[in-house]
Amino acid sequence: MTARITSLPVVVAGAALLAAGGLASVGGTQRAASSPAVHVRYITVAPGEPLESVVSKASRVVPSPNQLAWQAREFIAFAHFGMNTFTDREWGDGNESPALFNPTDFDARQWVQVFASAGVKLLILTAKHHDGFCLWPTATTTHSVKSSPWKNGNGDVVADVATACREAGLAFGVYVSPWDRHERSYGDSPRYDEFFRAQLRELLTRYGEIAEVWFDGANGEGPNGKRQIYDWPSYYRVVRELQPRAVIFGMAPDVRWVGTESGYGRETEWSVVPLRLREGAALRPDSPHPLDDAFVPGDLTAPDLGSREAIRSAALLAWYPAETDVSIRPGWFYHPKEDAGVKTPEKLVDIYFGSVGRNGVLLLNVPPDARGRIADADAKSLAGMRAILDGAFSTPVAGARFPKQGAAGAASAGYEIPVAAGRRFDVAMLQEDIGQGQRVEQFTLEVCTAGACREFARGTTIGYKRLLRFPEVQVDAGHHDARIRLTVGQTRGTPAVSALAVYSMGPVRPPGAPRRHTPARPRERPSVASSGSRLQAPGRDRHRHAAAGAQDFHGCGAADAIAAEQRK
Numbered sequence: 001m002t003a004r005i006t007s008l009p010v011v012v013a014g015a016a017l018l019a020a021g022g023l024a025s026v027g028g029t030q031r032a033a034s035s036p037a038v039h040v041r042y043i044t045v046a047p048g049e050p051l052e053s054v055v056s057k058a059s060r061v062v063p064s065p066n067q068l069a070w071q072a073r074e075f076i077a078f079a080h081f082g083m084n085t086f087t088d089r090e091w092g093d094g095n096e097s098p099a100l101f102n103p104t105d106f107d108a109r110q111w112v113q114v115f116a117s118a119g120v121k122l123l124i125l126t127a128k129h130h131d132g133f134c135l136w137p138t139a140t141t142t143h144s145v146k147s148s149p150w151k152n153g154n155g156d157v158v159a160d161v162a163t164a165c166r167e168a169g170l171a172f173g174v175y176v177s178p179w180d181r182h183e184r185s186y187g188d189s190p191r192y193d194e195f196f197r198a199q200l201r202e203l204l205t206r207y208g209e210i211a212e213v214w215f216d217g218a219n220g221e222g223p224n225g226k227r228q229i230y231d232w233p234s235y236y237r238v239v240r241e242l243q244p245r246a247v248i249f250g251m252a253p254d255v256r257w258v259g260t261e262s263g264y265g266r267e268t269e270w271s272v273v274p275l276r277l278r279e280g281a282a283l284r285p286d287s288p289h290p291l292d293d294a295f296v297p298g299d300l301t302a303p304d305l306g307s308r309e310a311i312r313s314a315a316l317l318a319w320y321p322a323e324t325d326v327s328i329r330p331g332w333f334y335h336p337k338e339d340a341g342v343k344t345p346e347k348l349v350d351i352y353f354g355s356v357g358r359n360g361v362l363l364l365n366v367p368p369d370a371r372g373r374i375a376d377a378d379a380k381s382l383a384g385m386r387a388i389l390d391g392a393f394s395t396p397v398a399g400a401r402f403p404k405q406g407a408a409g410a411a412s413a414g415y416e417i418p419v420a421a422g423r424r425f426d427v428a429m430l431q432e433d434i435g436q437g438q439r440v441e442q443f444t445l446e447v448c449t450a451g452a453c454r455e456f457a458r459g460t461t462i463g464y465k466r467l468l469r470f471p472e473v474q475v476d477a478g479h480h481d482a483r484i485r486l487t488v489g490q491t492r493g494t495p496a497v498s499a500l501a502v503y504s505m506g507p508v509r510p511p512g513a514p515r516r517h518t519p520a521r522p523r524e525r526p527s528v529a530s531s532g533s534r535l536q537a538p539g540r541d542r543h544r545h546a547a548a549g550a551q552d553f554h555g556c557g558a559a560d561a562i563a564a565e566q567r568k
């Protein structure tokens, strides 16, 4: 997506350029005023600070280079593969014999080919899940591929997947579960911390560049009945030292869990959110990772994380963007009985709109089977998703990239792009230049001809990317001066919208998969276009932000986690 946007005609704010197809475009407009141009990775707020000041501070918080690179990947994947693939479980108890791990036709290149052709940019492998079985020949424990019959104990899944990713130009990441139900030192906190850091060191030094390290928050009992108190800052230090360009997901201050496993982010998704600080801990303003020592993992499942109301009494605001994880199947690991439950291409497209299209990164899990290959049903569905997205997004009906907006500006701005007479469209794509922060709080989209404008969509946040679907709009055949106008109605500072485009997707049948979890939270009311037609909100109902369901245990305690396992 990002690369393709560059082919859009460019409209310079305040100037007229010639757009593709010979249509004269009207430049974006922006009213000037002054605003502080200092951008920061986080900002502290004094108790009782006026809301306007807090809002202005929030508008100046920006991503780190690592976060920016991560966000631009947009669509990334998970491969849950390991002992559970062979025991047909979701969580192992750590007592499984390594003899059970024996893929019959392992082919990491086949996985990567499936992912790469679906447009995935980064693949994260479960190097160790909660059962403690290691997919690489670690020196830290015998509970690994080394003790398995696969390749007579000479195999290394991590190496094979990392190599296949590199060959195909995909970035590579690792899921390493801190919760280890096999390791005897687990719960004996300093000893296990040492063990876990040693595992990290192996993973982060043997397999080339690691783009993401995935730390799940599940924290149950180990084999000796004890629970571990994790020394998170010491884990971050290992990652920072060995893989300075990696982002750490979850129990770390780089990338947050969106708060559901449904695949849908919030209609209003802020990347600047309040964070708690550890009592007495110091922030390190000069470090590339200034929050590491002070960060306290918290519950981020609330329906509203970043609104004016949510930041009003924050002590610290930080750039903490959402990663939206979801499995293509009901479970995270492959189970033959779930072959019929693979999400359809239409459902995956809906999820794409609900994640990438809501200022998130989509992390889609596609679990390889016991052969060690991605099953046909999953590969077919992914290819179908890609075909629909390519059909929709390869050629914009109209669009423009806006060059960097100045630091000066006012609390509202307009952007316009020309659209040819007679053209039809039903999707809009908007982007903010998040290198300058996330600011837009409310916007409307209209189609304008000879002085008359008709609203066809509206929304709240934009962030890195916002995608909207709506009933098809057709520009009258007789109107050769038609424009699409974006009006920013409310913003936290100078808006810096970087792209606006519309596309024609046609009707993708709304996937009517049954609800898996708790009832939907009330969503924002769709607006009524001046034509009288209701706008369709993409990804209608899979939110669980209001009431975290039983399986929402990223960051939860053992009781919740085990209760969830028992329900499986």
Ligand code: FUL
Residues within 6 Å of the ligand: 090, 216, 217, 218, 325, 332, 553, 554
């Ligand atoms: C959860 C784990 O417990 C699941 O098994 C899965 O790995 C998911 C992505 O994260 O917390």
